[in-house]
Amino acid sequence: MTTSLDLLNIPPLERLSVSDRIAETLRDAIVDGVLPVGEILRQDEIAARFAVSKIPVREALKRLEAEGLVTFIRNRGALVASLSSEEIMEYLDIRAMLEARAAELAAPRISEANLAAANAALDALGQATEARHWGELNWQLHSALYADAGRPILMAEIRALYDKVERYVRALLAMTPEMPKTQAEHRAIVAAFARRDGRAAAELTRAHVLDAGTSLVKYLKDHRDH
Secondary structure (H helix, E strand, C coil), X not given: CXXXXXXXXXXXXXXXXXXXXXXXXXXXXXXXXXXXXXXXXXXXXXXXXXXXXXXXXXXXXXXXXXXXXXXXXXXXXEEECCCCHHHHHHHHHHHHXXXXXXXXXXXXXXXXXXXXXXXXXXXXHHHCCCHHHHHHHHHHXXXXXXXXXXXXXXXXXXXXXXXXHHHHHHHHHHHCXXXXXXXXXXXXXXXXXXXXXXXXHHHHHHHHHHHHHXXXXXXXXXXXXX
């Protein structure tokens, strides 16, 4: 008996793994700023670099398009996408809501192990001097805090939003004196988690993300105007 599953065109596993690897490499390069906004991503060059056909390259680029990191322009191909200030603020507004919910759920039940991991990431973030390390350490801090929410789909959505704006956040931290303020907010959030205070953790997390968004949009508007 034929079912709907019989109609699926399932690609070889090798193609999936290659496509994943290409997408991950390009994603990291975009977030790190190695591939700047507006950079043309030529499929033949990427295929040659990975020694593959253009098919998995296109799959990887379409995935990055869905994530908001790449855009396709007629007659030009794929480019590293640029976000407007309005788009960035909207992403951060959504992130504030999602992270506040994760904090509210996780704080009352956070384990000592995850609290220790968050404190370790907080200390490492305070000592890091290179912008390329800040993003991953920041994610380690927040993901350790939210882990005990037990909501993997929520965590995946938050991580996707991180990736969309991370390159802009790094620019803000590298070019402005925002890091001490950011670290003070982080310490207050971690303290609320240590008290297992879900309401305070949620309120502080929401304010932290929205405040970062306001600072980032102001920085970008000033930077883009010059």
